[in-house]
Amino acid sequence: xxxxxxxxxxxxxxxxxxxxxxxxxxxxxxxxxxxxxxxxxxxxxxxxxxxxxxxxxxxxxxxxxxxxxxxxxxxxxxxxxxxxxxxxxxxxxxxxxxxxxxxxxxxxxxxxxxxxxxxxxxxxxxxxxxxxxxxxxxxxxxxxxxxxxxxxxxxxxxxxxxxxxxxxxxxxxxxxxxxxxxxxxxxxxxxxxxxxxxxxxxxxxxxxxxxxxxxx
Numbered sequence: 001x002x003x004x005x006x007x008x009x010x011x012x013x014x015x016x017x018x019x020x021x022x023x024x025x026x027x028x029x030x031x032x033x034x035x036x037x038x039x040x041x042x043x044x045x046x047x048x049x050x051x052x053x054x055x056x057x058x059x060x061x062x063x064x065x066x067x068x069x070x071x072x073x074x075x076x077x078x079x080x081x082x083x084x085x086x087x088x089x090x091x092x093x094x095x096x097x098x099x100x101x102x103x104x105x106x107x108x109x110x111x112x113x114x115x116x117x118x119x120x121x122x123x124x125x126x127x128x129x130x131x132x133x134x135x136x137x138x139x140x141x142x143x144x145x146x147x148x149x150x151x152x153x154x155x156x157x158x159x160x161x162x163x164x165x166x167x168x169x170x171x172x173x174x175x176x177x178x179x180x181x182x183x184x185x186x187x188x189x190x191x192x193x194x195x196x197x198x199x200x201x202x203x204x205x206x207x208x209x210x211x212x213x214x215x216x
Contacts, residue, residue, distance in 0.1 A: 046080040052171070059176050071172035082172075086164030093160035100153045107147045115140055 061067035075082060094101040114124060115136055124131040131139065148154040 057176050058174050067173040073177040074172040074175050082168045089164035090160045100156050103153050
């Protein structure tokens with residue numbers, strides 16, 4: 001008499017896969033490192049602040065054309081300081097309005113974590129629905145338009161930049177540039193955002209190869 005035991009159930013072994021980070025850490029670190037280097041390089045080119053606020057160098061311009069000429073010359077010499085003044089004005093405005101600051105930071109982090117440095121093999125999943133890269137980009141664009149143009153963030157940024165720009169123009173018009181040793185090799189038609197544009201382009205150039213590698 002043969003005894004039969006209970007049926008043996010098949011055992012399946014499930015291999016555990018390591019979860020990938022939500023962003024490409026190497027690309028993000030390369031971006032921050034290059035941006036930090038560009039920022040430090042720009043800050044090192046600023047002029048001494050006592051030279052910017054020297055009372056003996058201030059005088060009233062005799063005409064509008066002289067004021068315009070003074071602004072151009074002072075900008076060629078103090079452009080990093082002027083950009084820092086605009087940046088300080090913008091930072092003060094955002095710190096005095098915490099809600100707008102939180103909205104802006106949330107928008108920035110959304111771009112960073114949901115699109116820019118998210119690995120291509122990790123699709124965005126919200127409420128059980130998977131979104132493609134194109135759909136994610138569309139959502140972020142709509143979110144950016146809403147935050148900037150339909151809330152107080154846009155008006156706050158524009159007003160802060162205009163105040164900083166007004167301070168820069170007022171200083172440039174009343175600061176006599178005769179005692180400044182201007183570098184004649186520098187182009188006179190450089191924009192106010194040349195430093196920021198150069199830093200951003202250098203940082204983006206450093207981050208693009210790493211981001212492209214994660215999306216192939």
